[in-house]
Amino acid sequence: MLLDTLIGRQNPDGGWPYIHGSSWTEPTVYAVLALAGSSQPEAAERGVRWLRAVQRRDGGWPPLPGVDESTWVTALAALLPEEALGAEAHARAVRWLLASAGEETSLSNRLRQRLLGNTMLDEQRNPGWPWIPGTASWVGPTSVAMLALAREQRLRPSRQVAARLDAGRRFLLDRMCGNGGWNHGAVRVFGYDSPPYPETTGMALAALRGVRSSKVDRSLDVARGFLPACRSADALNWLRLGLMAHGRLPGGYSPPSEVRYRTCPELSLAAIVAALENGRNPVWS
Amino acid sequence: MRRRDFLAISTAAALSAGCARRPRAARAQVSIVRAPAYDQHIYESVRRIFAEHRVDVRGRRVVLKPNLVEFEPGSSINTNPLLVHAVFEAARALGAAEVRIAEGPGHRRNTLDLADAAGYFQTISQFENAFVDLNLDEVTRVHPARQLSRLGKLYLPNTALGADLLISIPKLKTHHWAGATLAMKNLFGVVPSGVYGWPKNVLHWAGIGECIADLHALFPRQFAIVDGVVGMEGNGPIQGTAKPAGLLVAGSDPVAVDATCCRIMRIDPLQIGYLKLAAGDNSRLSEENILQKALRVDEVATPFALPPGLDNLRMGAAA
Numbered sequence: 001m002l003l004d005t006l007i008g009r010q011n012p013d014g015g016w017p018y019i020h021g022s023s024w025t026e027p028t029v030y031a032v033l034a035l036a037g038s039s040q041p042e043a044a045e046r047g048v049r050w051l052r053a054v055q056r057r058d059g060g061w062p063p064l065p066g067v068d069e070s071t072w073v074t075a076l077a078a079l080l081p082e083e084a085l086g087a088e089a090h091a092r093a094v095r096w097l098l099a100s101a102g103e104e105t106s107l108s109n110r111l112r113q114r115l116l117g118n119t120m121l122d123e124q125r126n127p128g129w130p131w132i133p134g135t136a137s138w139v140g141p142t143s144v145a146m147l148a149l150a151r152e153q154r155l156r157p158s159r160q161v162a163a164r165l166d167a168g169r170r171f172l173l174d175r176m177c178g179n180g181g182w183n184h185g186a187v188r189v190f191g192y193d194s195p196p197y198p199e200t201t202g203m204a205l206a207a208l209r210g211v212r213s214s215k216v217d218r219s220l221d222v223a224r225g226f227l228p229a230c231r232s233a234d235a236l237n238w239l240r241l242g243l244m245a246h247g248r249l250p251g252g253y254s255p256p257s258e259v260r261y262r263t264c265p266e267l268s269l270a271a272i273v274a275a276l277e278n279g280r281n282p283v284w285s
Numbered sequence: 286m287r288r289r290d291f292l293a294i295s296t297a298a299a300l301s302a303g304c305a306r307r308p309r310a311a312r313a314q315v316s317i318v319r320a321p322a323y324d325q326h327i328y329e330s331v332r333r334i335f336a337e338h339r340v341d342v343r344g345r346r347v348v349l350k351p352n353l354v355e356f357e358p359g360s361s362i363n364t365n366p367l368l369v370h371a372v373f374e375a376a377r378a379l380g381a382a383e384v385r386i387a388e389g390p391g392h393r394r395n396t397l398d399l400a401d402a403a404g405y406f407q408t409i410s411q412f413e414n415a416f417v418d419l420n421l422d423e424v425t426r427v428h429p430a431r432q433l434s435r436l437g438k439l440y441l442p443n444t445a446l447g448a449d450l451l452i453s454i455p456k457l458k459t460h461h462w463a464g465a466t467l468a469m470k471n472l473f474g475v476v477p478s479g480v481y482g483w484p485k486n487v488l489h490w491a492g493i494g495e496c497i498a499d500l501h502a503l504f505p506r507q508f509a510i511v512d513g514v515v516g517m518e519g520n521g522p523i524q525g526t527a528k529p530a531g532l533l534v535a536g537s538d539p540v541a542v543d544a545t546c547c548r549i550m551r552i553d554p555l556q557i558g559y560l561k562l563a564a565g566d567n568s569r570l571s572e573e574n575i576l577q578k579a580l581r582v583d584e585v586a587t588p589f590a591l592p593p594g595l596d597n598l599r600m601g602a603a604a
Contacts, residue, residue, distance in 0.1 A: 018418075019421060063479055064424070064479075068426075103490065131481060132482055135487050138484070184483055189523075231401075
């Protein structure tokens with residue numbers, strides 16, 4: 001049902017829109033992940049062809065064709081199996097990701113801050129990933145980049161990837177909200193604690209799969225605490241993925257019937273969760 | 286894309302030149318209207334504001350831009366949906382060809398869930414049909430007409446760029462970085478997170494005040510109605526405290542509207558960086574150059590607690 005709806009929304013060019021209109025990279029990657037290995041692989045193959053055509057010369061992807069810059073969505077494309085994307089295209093994507101880091105940790109920014117007499121906060125020492133080059137690291141893009149690099153590390157272990165994964169884990173643990181969980185990445189603003197969001201809590205937990213710490217345990221409790229009242233499809237998809245990554249999704253849980261799946265990423269992620277529940281693994285394989 | 290860029294730039298330039306309806310020397314009109322509660326009277330107040338300012342929307346595409354930030358039931362973070370509905374109904378009644386409600390929140394991706402939590406679905410019939418998520422809209426590359434920030438180019442949503450009139454409906458709030466968030470700062474919501482991410486951190490790195498001024502210059506056809514029925518003071522725009530002011534503040538010059546709102550909050554507009562940048566000439570911010578309609582500032586002024594560390598913004602503090 002979810003997959004049929006998703007296929008019905010595929011654009012003639014092979015990509016997917018967020019809701020309707022032009023094809024964008026993010027919804028296309030999620031749709032391909034949802035459809036890969038399903039009984040309807042043709043739609044996924046057309047999606048992959050669209051993605052290959054959109055890859056930029058620097059190895060990254062723009063959010064949509066016409067934007068002349070590679071951004072965080074490159075991490076999403078790198079989540080695709082290399083046999084689907086093509087070995088060379090995948091390798092270039094991974095290289096782009098390894099070269100990408102939040103601007104706050106760049107040499108030029110550190111020098112600038114030193115000249116201004118500013119001290120660097122501990123939480124600014126571990127490079128995560130930005131949404132767009134030249135800006136700071138945030139929880140969302142860091143989580144997706146770590147999912148992509150964790151798969152790369154399983155296939156082709158390297159020191160460079162291991163180092164970025166390690167720094168990414170420290171970045172996420174530093175950006176955890178005081179009582180557990182994550183928001184977009186601002187833990188305290190002028191002395192005020194910022195609360196966690198369900199969707200980013202789920203994303204970070206998915207990226208921290210395999211990490212054992214009291215912080216992760218606290219955040220798993222926060223994630224489970226979000227489940228009963230949450231009615232957002234996006235948030236519930238990520239909460240379920242995050243909890244499944246740690247084997248902590250309550251047995252028999254299913255989203256309330258009133259949850260509405262409006263966007264293609266919401267439909268795709270729901271299908272990916274369903275695939276995981278049925279033993280297929282489009283994310284952590 | 287190149288042709289569209291050219292068209293967008295040409296259009297913005299032409300509008301900057303041709304649609305600046307007021308000669309520079311004319312006094313901007315700003316209405317301050319009592320609105321003690323979110324109730325049915327607000328519909329009449331909005332109709333009067335439109336009439337007083339001769340807002341002509343006949344046959345035009347109108348985009349309403351409220352301020353939606355976070356899920357916080359019962360808080361004063363977001364523009365109240367009843368005011369947005371009142372503006373929606375007034376624009377339709379005056380013969381607008383199309384009225385859309387559009388927003389692109391900066392922190393949360395699930396915009397419609399946010400709107401639902403803020404009461405928009407309950408208040409506005411068939412809300413989803415009228416709404417455009419600006420974070421996920423089609424975009425066109427534009428170049429700031431007068432570049433003050435480090436943004437050489439910007440991708441902006443076609444719904445906002447194509448509006449004949451953009452009605453900014455922000456909340457009357459203090460802001461821990463910008464000092465105050467009003468009609469002009471509300472334009473951060475048109476910058477698409479689908480391109481720039483959640484948050485739109487590119488605007489912080491390029492200079493918050495400068496980006497506000499650049500965005501203001503890119504949208505010359507605006508009208509502003511500020512929701513000051515219940516505003517926010519202290520550590521705004523999210524973690525502040527509700528501040529009932531019982532007002533709507535409106536006008537076609539967002540700079541003058543924001544300067545008036547600052548005075549109502551007892552914030553010195555000359556201490557707000559983006560207002561100075563957008564005004565160019567400080568005299569444009571002076572009280573004598575703004576024609577107050579309905580109520581006067583001194584009749585309604587109520588000091589808003591300032592964000593931590595921004596005591597210098599208080600009127601009279603500079604002296």
